[in-house]
Amino acid sequence: MAPRTLSAAGDRRRPPRDRHHSRRAPFLVSAPSLVSAQAERSEVLTDRFETSTKRTNPSRRPPQKLEWLAITAVTGAAAALTLLFSPALEGAPKGCPPGMANVLGRYCIDRFEASLDVVNSKGKRLRNHSPYHSVSPGQLVVARSRQNVVPQAYLSQEEATIACESAGKRLCSDEEWVTACRGKQPTRYPYGDEHIKGRCNDSGESSLLRVFGVLPPDELYTLDKMNDPRLNQLSKTVMKCGANSRCRNSFGVHDMVGNLHEWTANKGGTFRGGYYLDTRINGEGCSYQTTAHNPRYSDYSIGFRCCSAPGALKPPKTLKSPVPEGSPRALDFERKKRARARARAAGKDVDAPKKR
Secondary structure, eight states, rough: OOOOOTTTTOOEEOOOOOOOOOTTTOSSOOHHHHHHHHHHHHHHHHHHHHHHHHHHHTTTTOOOHHHHHHHHHHHHHHHHHHHTTTTTTTTTOOTTTTTTETTTEEEEEEOOOOEEEEEEOOOOEEEEETTSSSTTTOOOOEEOOSSSSSOOOOOHHHHHHHHHTTTTTTOOOOHHHHHHHHTTTTTSSBSSSSSOOTTSSSOOOOOOOOOOOSOOHHHSSSSHHHTTTGGGGGTTTTOOOTTTTSOOOOOOOOOOOOSSEEEOOOTTTTTEEBTBSSSTTTTTGGEEOOOOOOOTTTOTEEEOOOOOSSSSSOSSSSSOSSSOOHHHHHHHHHHEEEEHHHHTTTOOOOSSSOOO
8 A cells, every 4th residue: 555645734635646656567677676666655655754753853864865775775685675575486487387387487388298189179178088099180289288188198299298288388408308308407307316216106017918918019009009098097107196295296297217218309209307217228217218219100109298498388270180081190090990890890809908
């Protein structure tokens, strides 16, 4: 509330409200602003002091305005520093959308591995997309950062890119991903330099062997088998986002090591972080990377998360499907769909996972 001043006649009048004044003014203000405000207040207090002392003790010397200015300047600067460096505000996601964390004031990153919403052409949410299935041809989806949901696998880098862009975000660069993973004081793993088994979801069991049994590698590691929707529905495989509460770094970002590999924006096709069976073969923790697959590759072990610049998200006006009708991916999807239909007709249960 603005201070009340004394007019020459001695009546109390409220100074006129500034037309830009608002109760919703930003909480954080700069030191110069505080100093200016305190200086104005000092003039008012000096006038009050002079008026009151004339009535009660004319011999008493009022504080000089320069003294007030010096005191309030120091007080204002100290208040500004207190606000700016308060522990309660340190590390707060300034300018980052909900579900994202601020990384060193440079960019925002999803706190959780991405899940998908199915939307209409206007971006209105229709339902959750199944994390155990690929995106259908022509389907419109948007990437989300949510806790306590199973993250989306079975997406290629190209499809993950479109899902992020539909949310007004983008895939993280390799540098952004690694910087966020290592935390404010860079460490090899999100939680420190030494690997701790089970701290993140990195001690699961092979769902390929449990579903298909022991087969020669060239028969087991096929695209059809590695994109089977049953694989991540078994126990000791993928976990819900944030379920391992200790697998979190100092930025407040979860599951950057283990659970699912995560695509980055590297044009050659790179995914990072390891998954629920391995976080060490292709590098330790945050340094883990696989570059052996092209941007159109997908399987049960690879997910993603998105990054963005600070500020409000700006989704595109026109959304596009990650799997356009008539594309090679769409044709392959239809081929697999027909194969599953034939298997069901033959009495095989091709969609339900084995007993957990």
